[in-house]
Amino acid sequence: MKQAKYDLVIKGGRVIDPALGFGKETSIFVKDGKIIGVEKESKKTQKEMASLPSESVIDASDKIVTPGLIDMHVHLREPGFEDKETITTGCRAAAAGGFTSVCCMPNTFPTIDNQEVVRFIQSRAEKADARVFVVGAITKRLKGEELAEIGELVKSGAVAISDDGNYVQNPEIMRRAFEYVRMFNIPIISHAEDSYLCADGIMNESYEATRLGIKGRPNVGEVIAVLRDIKLCQFTGSRLHIAHVSTAGAVEAIRQAKREGIRVTAEAAPHHFCLTDDLIGLDFDTNLRVNPPIRAKKDVEAVIEGLVDGTIDCIATDHAPHSEEEKDVEFDMAPPGMIGLETALGLVKTRLIDKGYLSWADAIRKMTINPARILNLPGGTLEKGTDADITIIDPEKKWTVRKEKFRSKSKNSPFIGWKLTGRVEYTIVNGKVVYQA
Amino acid sequence: MKLSSRHLLGLEGMSAEEITLILDTAESFREIIERPIKKVPTLRGVTVLNLFYEPSTRTRISFELAEKRLSADSINFSKSTSSVTKGESLKDTVKNIEALKIDMIVVRHASTGVPYFLTQCTASNIINAGDGRHEHPTQALLDMMTIRRKYGHLNGLRVVLVGDVKHSRVVRSNIWGLKAMGASVALCGPSTLLPYESERFGVDLYSNLDEAIDGADVVNIMRIQLERQQAGLFPSMREYTNLFGVTAERMKLLNKNHTIMHPGPMNRGVEITSEVADGESSVILEQVTNGQAIRMAVLYLLSGKKGEEA
Ligand SMILES: [Zn+2]
Ligand SMILES: [Zn+2]
Numbered sequence: 001m002k003q004a005k006y007d008l009v010i011k012g013g014r015v016i017d018p019a020l021g022f023g024k025e026t027s028i029f030v031k032d033g034k035i036i037g038v039e040k041e042s043k044k045t046q047k048e049m050a051s052l053p054s055e056s057v058i059d060a061s062d063k064i065v066t067p068g069l070i071d072m073h074v075h076l077r078e079p080g081f082e083d084k085e086t087i088t089t090g091c092r093a094a095a096a097g098g099f100t101s102v103c104c105m106p107n108t109f110p111t112i113d114n115q116e117v118v119r120f121i122q123s124r125a126e127k128a129d130a131r132v133f134v135v136g137a138i139t140k141r142l143k144g145e146e147l148a149e150i151g152e153l154v155k156s157g158a159v160a161i162s163d164d165g166n167y168v169q170n171p172e173i174m175r176r177a178f179e180y181v182r183m184f185n186i187p188i189i190s191h192a193e194d195s196y197l198c199a200d201g202i203m204n205e206s207y208e209a210t211r212l213g214i215k216g217r218p219n220v221g222e223v224i225a226v227l228r229d230i231k232l233c234q235f236t237g238s239r240l241h242i243a244h245v246s247t248a249g250a251v252e253a254i255r256q257a258k259r260e261g262i263r264v265t266a267e268a269a270p271h272h273f274c275l276t277d278d279l280i281g282l283d284f285d286t287n288l289r290v291n292p293p294i295r296a297k298k299d300v301e302a303v304i305e306g307l308v309d310g311t312i313d314c315i316a317t318d319h320a321p322h323s324e325e326e327k328d329v330e331f332d333m334a335p336p337g338m339i340g341l342e343t344a345l346g347l348v349k350t351r352l353i354d355k356g357y358l359s360w361a362d363a364i365r366k367m368t369i370n371p372a373r374i375l376n377l378p379g380g381t382l383e384k385g386t387d388a389d390i391t392i393i394d395p396e397k398k399w400t401v402r403k404e405k406f407r408s409k410s411k412n413s414p415f416i417g418w419k420l421t422g423r424v425e426y427t428i429v430n431g432k433v434v435y436q437a
Numbered sequence: 438m439k440l441s442s443r444h445l446l447g448l449e450g451m452s453a454e455e456i457t458l459i460l461d462t463a464e465s466f467r468e469i470i471e472r473p474i475k476k477v478p479t480l481r482g483v484t485v486l487n488l489f490y491e492p493s494t495r496t497r498i499s500f501e502l503a504e505k506r507l508s509a510d511s512i513n514f515s516k517s518t519s520s521v522t523k524g525e526s527l528k529d530t531v532k533n534i535e536a537l538k539i540d541m542i543v544v545r546h547a548s549t550g551v552p553y554f555l556t557q558c559t560a561s562n563i564i565n566a567g568d569g570r571h572e573h574p575t576q577a578l579l580d581m582m583t584i585r586r587k588y589g590h591l592n593g594l595r596v597v598l599v600g601d602v603k604h605s606r607v608v609r610s611n612i613w614g615l616k617a618m619g620a621s622v623a624l625c626g627p628s629t630l631l632p633y634e635s636e637r638f639g640v641d642l643y644s645n646l647d648e649a650i651d652g653a654d655v656v657n658i659m660r661i662q663l664e665r666q667q668a669g670l671f672p673s674m675r676e677y678t679n680l681f682g683v684t685a686e687r688m689k690l691l692n693k694n695h696t697i698m699h700p701g702p703m704n705r706g707v708e709i710t711s712e713v714a715d716g717e718s719s720v721i722l723e724q725v726t727n728g729q730a731i732r733m734a735v736l737y738l739l740s741g742k743k744g745e746e747a
Contacts, residue, residue, distance in 0.1 A: 207634040211449070213570030213606060214549050216633060283557075284550030329526055330548035332569070 068100025349422025
């Protein structure tokens, strides 16, 4: 029998690809894991398609078709904390959230500060539902004392370095790290919270923290950390990416730095533009505990403004799974972090697009091509010849976040019960459907 | 009239009517504890768990005695350390004890929100005996009872809370309660011990004691702890005493018929001089007695029992 000309055809969707244009109604043709055509169906292609088995043709009319989403900031917990998440379950959650690529942070055990761990993760990720790119450590065991073997990490595939969870408090070490990474053309991703100012803080330092009598993490703790790293980045002529921006001061500092031509980029997480700290006092939901903390209204507004004017380049989830046992405790004893892969797109649509802050094109840009460019990742576009990583979205589908539907091993989300608009219908990695709603 | 909740988690949001009900009920219990036989059968058959995750001898004894005087059965659980992460979780502990069939839980814990947390995992009525730096409602109620007994009302009085405002749960409960009852409240302490945006409590803020107490009716003095100096929140105990120590000399700035309060335990010679603590306007021991009456009233009102004695 003659081999079919296509493995998969996505018919008639509204294609939103920052590299190709926006809202164009067209079809996408996939063969051997690659995109071989992005074009309107002709008589000829229609004839060829007629012979395809039904599962090889996806009707995407009224749907949005985008490059596979990229989440440049997740915690997959493996190795070391497989009770919270594994590479397999984390990638399953990614696929359900429309993400075809994720970048995992190095705070595993053992830490991703050597190539053995990078290779271990890569081998585990081979059969997973999403592509996994590794972020290596800046310093050995994330202690902030000695540089990790950054060259080895990059050689084995690390796309950036970060001591995420920890701020490299010693400026001399951070200066050396900035100088050193210039050899590899990768950015340093900074979890910017001054460790003295934020020590032991449980929530945002604000009226809410005052009212509840909970020790605060001041927003100036983030601002100072961001400013220092911007100045070191400028001094060394290196590249800096600020993780999970949460404060007005940090947004302003990054905006200013970009104006001055400093090579700084930034991401924001959905919880930092959807939630305010006054929610904590309602029922002390430990899923609201994150670092950096959920801030007050004026910070949340500034983060949205930063997303709107382009100061913040990317939307990343900081997906941080924790087991139910660990979260079912007193508020200040719960480990910080919430999951985010499966709710991100719905939150972006409901809270940013529907409210008129971002267009679909802007939002998709921040979840595809921008992270791809910052980290030199493949993908982020549907151009002919690229890997067939594709996300199909029903933009108007209303759904409710349900705990039992999460594919992540952990269910620590404060968004459970939220009604959202915009749902992922299909996620396709390398031409294969890895998720279907 | 009844309380609107079957728990006492804090005074934030409590109405003047509810506070008045508690204070009035406490007055009738106050009579009982002045009698030769200080015991009534009101809470017979009710079992109360005193769950103290943080040591507090005073508060615990006050609650225990209140329970005994109402003929409740009480059991005590104390954990000297607030760290439950090393052993059984708080939720499991409480569920285990509750399986023994208890009706009410008096809880003291170093973490904010634990009393609320317990309402979610047990069926018992919860009384907050201090959570983190959040609230300590019975202490504030006894403070209000003490003031009301002296002046006959709270409305229009000016109350100054002096000391470690930032870390005090007593301060927060006092602010909510006093404001609900129509008193005006001022906070005074080193600016490092006045928490972020505390002006939003709707209180006056001072870092000058003389200005704060000028013309005030009540001064409620909060304990200052050495560890705050060690954390760098002020330079030395000596300097603290010079700036914020309440002395007889300074008391002259107050209204003539003024009141000195302290929730204890006191650091004599640090935040308060002995002359003031033992002086005529001090009601510090009166506070302790009223504390028992308040706790009896709260236990009684939350139990939903109709007793003949109150
Ligand atoms: Zn982080
Ligand atoms: Zn992170």
